[in-house]
C-alpha cells in the first residue's frame with residue numbers, strides 16, 4: 228500500500244506557476260526594507276517548556292510555514308517578520324522535524340499560518356503528515372490556493388478546519404484593507420470551493436477590525452455567516468508589525484468598540500462569535516464571548532533572531548497576553564485574572580477611561596454615567 232505521507236502531493240503545473248510567482252515576489256518592494264527583526268526569543272525557563280502550570284501539557288502548535296503573501300494587508304502583524312525572514316525557506320525537512328517533535332511532546336492540534344501558508348509548495352503533504360501523526364489540522368488563510376477548485380479538492384480532505392481572513396462584507400471595504408483588488412473575490416471563492424468539497428467543513432472566518440471597517444462589522448458578521456461560517460473571530464487591530472507602524476491610523480477607540488460590539492454580536496444567528504484582543508468590560512452582554520476565556524495555550528514555531536544567526540524555534544505562551552497590559556482601572560476589576568486588559572500601544576497613546584471594571588467600583592462608575 229502506498230504511504231500517503233511519503234507520496235509527494237501532486238502539484239499541477241498551474242499551481243507550481245503560482246507558487247513560483249510568489250517565490251519571485253520575495254524581493255518585491257511592498258514590504259519596507261530594513262525593518263527590524265522581532266525581538267530575540269526568551270531563553271526557556273525550564274528544560275521542558277511544553278509542560279506548563281499545574282503540569283498542563285501544551286496541546287496546540289502554531290507553525291509559520293511561509294514568509295510571503297500575495298496580499299498587503301494594512302494591519303499585517305507579520306509584516307516585519309516577513310521582511311526580515313522571507314529569504315529563509317521553511318523546508319519540508321524542517322517542518323517534518325517540528326511536527327514529529329511536537330507530536331511526541333503531546334501536541335494534538337496544529338494551526339498552519341504564515342505569510343500565506345497555502346503558498347508553501349508542499350502544503351498538502353504537510354497536512355498529510357500532521358494527520359498521520361494524529362494531529363487535527365487547521366489553516367489560517369486568505370484563500371490564495373484554495374480559490375482554485377482543483378487545489379481545494381486535493382487539500383480540503385487533509386484539513387479539519389480553516390480560518391479564512393475576511394475584513395468586510397463587500398469588495399470595496401475588504402480590498403481597501405488587503406490593498407489588493409480581487410482579494411474579496413478570491414477569499415469568497417475559496418470559501419465556496421472548500422464547502423463544495425465538504426459541505427460540513429469547519430469553516431471559520433477571522434475579521435480584523437480597524438477604524439476603516441469597524442462600522443461595517445455587523446454586516447461583516449452577517450455576511451460571513453451567510454457564507455457558511457460556523458465560527459467568526461473578531462480580531463482587534465494588533466499593535467505589531469504593520470499594525471504597530473500604523474496604529475494611530477488603524478486602532479479603534481475603546482468607545483467605538485463599546486458601541487459596535489453589541490450590534491455586531493446581535494447579527495450572529497447560529498455562528499459562534501469570539502472577540503479577540505478586546506477588553507472584556509467593553510463587550511456588554513457578549514463579554515462571555517471574549518476570546519480571553521476561550522483561548523488555548525500554544526507553542527508558536529517561527530524564525531527568530533539570535534546573535535549572529537537566525538533560528539527556527541518555539542515560543543511557549545500559556546496566556547493570551549501578547550501585547551496586552553492591564554491599566555489602573557484593571558487593578559480594581561473582579562475579572563482581572565481572566566481578562567488580559569488593553570493593547571499596550573493603545574494605553575500608551577490614548578486615555579482608557581472607557582473601561583468599566585467589574586465589581587462594586589464598576590457599578591459606581593456606571594451609575595455616574
Ligand code: SF4
Pocket residue numbers: 506507508509553554556557560561562563566567568569582583584585
Ligand atoms: S477593567 Fe481591565 S481587566 Fe477588567 S475587564 Fe476591563 S480591561 Fe479587563
